């Protein structure tokens with residue numbers, strides 16, 4: 001029904017087959033891509049940031065044949081793929097946050113990971129969740145989390161010193177940053193101890209591999225049956241994570257009732273629980289889902305922003321020096337905290353440019369809950385949408401000839417859009433009412449961690465680095481990030 005209406009509106013795309021839709025083509029494109037990227041591992045001096053056709057080869061190919069707005073099929077579910085920011089602007093103009101849905105096929109598929117947390121929830125429930133959670137992310141609350149971030153980062157950097165003192169020159173930075181970001185989110189969001197935080201992190205990452213590392217059959221009829229083992233494993237991991245969060249939440253409630261933690265720093269969970277007596281309260285089940293959503297959404301995205309930044313700074317040592325100089329001037333001998341890092345403007349440009357070239361969230365999904373008019377075109381109720389952020393960030397029409405170069409200075413004059421030709425062309429944190437709730441938290445963590453790294457170490461690319469960005473829900477380095485690291489003698 002939806003497909004026929006979209007076709008009547010003149011929207012086209014690759015021909016689907018039943019029951020897989022275009023999934024076979026996607027698998028074939030990906031296979032071709034990974035065969036060719038294997039050989040490029042050996043040539044580390046040819047790192048290209050022109051990644052669209054590498055990370056989503058199927059979308060890049062279909063865009064060439066059908067334009068920047070086209071239909072493709074996941075099984076029997078049609079998706080409208082959008083990489084035209086002006087189309088997106090018109091489409092989003094009249095739709096409120098609460099009126100956006102999320103594709104049903106993903107809600108089921110991602111349930112063990114996000115449950116019905118803020119990323120997935122819709123309608124009036126979304127308003128209720130968002131209004132309970134938003135105050136927890138206020139600048140004053142975030143400020144209090146700075147010292148925990150500094151402590152976890154310093155522990156990581158002390159570990160790097162020990163590794164280097166043992167005679168090694170190379171550090172596998174990806175796993176180091178992911179572990180530290182997991183620890184930071186566990187402490188700042190839930191006051192979770194190190195051991196439980198590690199358990200959640202390990203299970204979430206295993207679940208991510210189970211769900212997203214192999215070929216996926218989302219949208220294919222009866223896929224639940226032939227992906228039974230995989231789904232069961234994801235559910236089993238999801239249940240274990242739920243149980244860990246349930247213990248944490250109940251402990252918090254008990255200690256709150258007993259008058260504990262008075263005067264201590266408040267974490268996100270404490271702040272959400274503070275709303276207990278108000279009618280907007282979340283149920284314990286909903287709180288568990290929000291905890292999972294924060295844990296996954298909060299650690300991985302920020303960690304990846306840092307990881308890709310470290311690669312880009314390793315390739316561009318002059319920017320490492322510029323940032324070190326800025327840190328000296330802005331922070332000097334003061335402690336690194338939420339207040340002192342606020343003046344690091346060049347570091348903000350570097351974060352924006354890194355998220356442009358390597359967006360942690362490489363796409364956003366929506367479902368139309370009502371018909372949406374975009375000029376002459378009507379997007380019918382029920383349409384699934386796939387917004388291709390990687391494509392827009394690498395579109396020469398939007399960014400000009402330097403599109404694939406690392407040029408943080410493009411954000412100097414235009415801090416929000418980086419000089420992009422369209423106001424909807426740069427969306428690292430999403431758009432409209434459903435924009436990322438954690439963006440200030442992540443900016444603070446990014447600046448604290450990067451400041452401490454740059455103050456103690458310099459780094460360059462390892463000859464063993466293999467440039468192989470992959471989408472596994474988020475955009476990650478497929479083969480890790482080894483860097484050659486040297487201590488700085490201040």
Ligand code: HEM
Pocket residue numbers: 118119120130293294295297298299301302305355359360361363364365427428429430431433434435436437438439441442
């Ligand atoms: C560099 C770091 C981050 C990036 C690039 C990022 C990116 C995004 C994007 C693109 C969206 C919109 C998704 C959509 O429209 O479908 C989003 C939503 C969201 N993000 Fe983030 N995020 C980051 C950090 C965080 C952190 C630190 C947290 C929490 C601790 C967080 C929690 C969320 C939540 C709960 C939503 C859903 C908001 C809603 O629908 O109302 N994110 N994020």
